[in-house]
Amino acid sequence: xxxxxxxxxxxxxxxxxxxxxxxxxxxxxxxxxxxxxxxxxxxxxxxxxxxxxxxxxxxxxxxxxxxxxxxxxxxxxxxxxxxxxxxxxxxxxxxxxxxxxxxxxxxxxxxxxxxxxxxxxxxxxxxxxxxxxxxxxxxxxxxxxxxxxxxxxxxxxxxxxxxxxxxxxxxxxxxxxxxxxxxxxxxxxxxxxxxxxxxxxxxxxxxxxxxxxxxxxxxxxxxxxxxxxxxxxxxxxxxxxxxxxxxxxxxxx
Numbered sequence: 001x002x003x004x005x006x007x008x009x010x011x012x013x014x015x016x017x018x019x020x021x022x023x024x025x026x027x028x029x030x031x032x033x034x035x036x037x038x039x040x041x042x043x044x045x046x047x048x049x050x051x052x053x054x055x056x057x058x059x060x061x062x063x064x065x066x067x068x069x070x071x072x073x074x075x076x077x078x079x080x081x082x083x084x085x086x087x088x089x090x091x092x093x094x095x096x097x098x099x100x101x102x103x104x105x106x107x108x109x110x111x112x113x114x115x116x117x118x119x120x121x122x123x124x125x126x127x128x129x130x131x132x133x134x135x136x137x138x139x140x141x142x143x144x145x146x147x148x149x150x151x152x153x154x155x156x157x158x159x160x161x162x163x164x165x166x167x168x169x170x171x172x173x174x175x176x177x178x179x180x181x182x183x184x185x186x187x188x189x190x191x192x193x194x195x196x197x198x199x200x201x202x203x204x205x206x207x208x209x210x211x212x213x214x215x216x217x218x219x220x221x222x223x224x225x226x227x228x229x230x231x232x233x234x235x236x237x238x239x240x241x242x243x244x245x246x247x248x249x250x251x252x253x
Contacts, residue, residue, distance in 0.1 A: 021106055111152040
């Protein structure tokens with residue numbers, strides 16, 4: 001029963017450790033991404049307030065308040081400081097962990113930080129208490145550290161590859177949009193050119209028609225002037241003949 005409980009706790013802690021930074025991930029589901037309404041420091045403040053409270057509540061639930069009080073009562077000041085100082089380091093490390101995720105991304109930041117945690121957290125106690133380890137235990141610890149590092153390296157490489165593909169896809173979308181905009185502008189320019197050409201043709205045709213009408217009017221006016229001139233000449237000739245007959249008529253009388 002204890003082994004099954006340990007496996008279940010390991011699985012649950014692994015799931016929690018892999019998803020705790022989901023609220024800081026921009027491409028997380030809308031219901032989980034807290035960056036829409038909070039800045040990074042607000043998210044981290046709430047997380048660092050909840051983690052000690054939750055952990056303390058779990059510890060009290062498991063071992064009971066009396067046992068925890070007896071442990072603290074029996075601890076010496078040096079032992080208490082050995083708890084306080086690493087706790088301060090844990091707090092600063094948590095802030096740095098958040099900044100690594102913010103600046104490097106979840107995949108790469110988590111891989112680097114967890115790789116360092118695995119190496120230091122496993123290798124440092126083994127080195128400091130090497131006399132208590134058998135050769136088989138030391139080899140097992142070294143193998144576990146190597147496997148953990150390899151796993152985090154592969155995870156980081158996969159995350160970087162995914163981010164590169166997403167960046168390439170995101171870069172292709174603006175390029176396609178720019179090409180579509182350029183094609184739209186080209187079509188609009190072509191349509192405007194055709195419209196201008198048609199308007200110029202219509203204006204040229206109207207001008208030609210106006211010139212033709214003006215020429216016809218000029219010819220008509222010239223013909224009318226010739227007719228009037230001919231009529232006036234006829235009247236003048238008739239008046240001249242009448243005037244030339246008048247002396248002869250007078251002489252015959």
